Amino acid sequence: xxxxxxxxxxxxxxxxxxxxxxxxxxxxxxxxxxxxxxxxxxxxxxxxxxxxxxxxxxxxxxxxxxxxxxxxxxxxxxxxxxxxxxxxxxxxxxxxxxxxxxxxxxxxxxxxxxxxxxxxxxxxxxxxxxxxxxxxxxxxxxxxxxxxxxxxxxxxxx
Numbered sequence: 001x002x003x004x005x006x007x008x009x010x011x012x013x014x015x016x017x018x019x020x021x022x023x024x025x026x027x028x029x030x031x032x033x034x035x036x037x038x039x040x041x042x043x044x045x046x047x048x049x050x051x052x053x054x055x056x057x058x059x060x061x062x063x064x065x066x067x068x069x070x071x072x073x074x075x076x077x078x079x080x081x082x083x084x085x086x087x088x089x090x091x092x093x094x095x096x097x098x099x100x101x102x103x104x105x106x107x108x109x110x111x112x113x114x115x116x117x118x119x120x121x122x123x124x125x126x127x128x129x130x131x132x133x134x135x136x137x138x139x140x141x142x143x144x145x146x147x148x149x150x151x152x153x154x155x156x157x158x
Contacts, residue, residue, distance in 0.1 A: 004046040004053045018047040030076040033107050041143040045132040054129040065151025066115040073108035075140045083138040087131040092118050
C-alpha cells in the first residue's frame with residue numbers, strides 16, 4: 001500500500017499527481033550515474049515542502065538473518081538537477097530502523113537494513129518512506145533494487 005500526507009495512493013498512478021506517486025516508468029530512462037535500467041520503481045513524495053510518500057509491505061514471517069537490500073538514486077534531469085535531496089526511512093512494525101539522506105551525487109547509493117530482530121512466523125509490516133527534506137522539486141527517487149533477502153541460508157528474494 002502506498003500513501004502520502006494526502007492519503008492513500010494507487011500504485012501505477014500518474015507522474016503528474018501532486019499527491020505523490022509510485023510507478024514503474026518507461027524503461028531505460030537515464031539515472032544520475034548515467035546508467036539505464038529496464039525496470040525500476042520510481043517514487044516521488046507529495047509535491048509540498050516536507051512532503052513524503054510511504055510504501056508498506058506485509059511480510060508473512062521473517063527468516064533469521066533477513067535483511068532489506070536497496071540500490072537507489074535519482075533520474076538524470078534535462079538541465080541541472082534541482083533536487084535538494086531526500087531522506088529515506090526504513091522501519092518495521094512501527095519501529096524506525098534507519099534514516100539516510102540521499103543527495104544528487106552522480107552515483108547510486110546502496111542500503112542494507114538488518115531485519116533479524118523481527119524473525120519469526122508472525123506477519124510483519126515493513127515500510128519504506130521518502131521525505132522531500134524541504135523542497136520537493138525533482139525528488140524523483142528511483143529504486144533499482146528494493147528486496148528482502150531471507151538470510152545467510154536463503155536462496156532468493158521475497
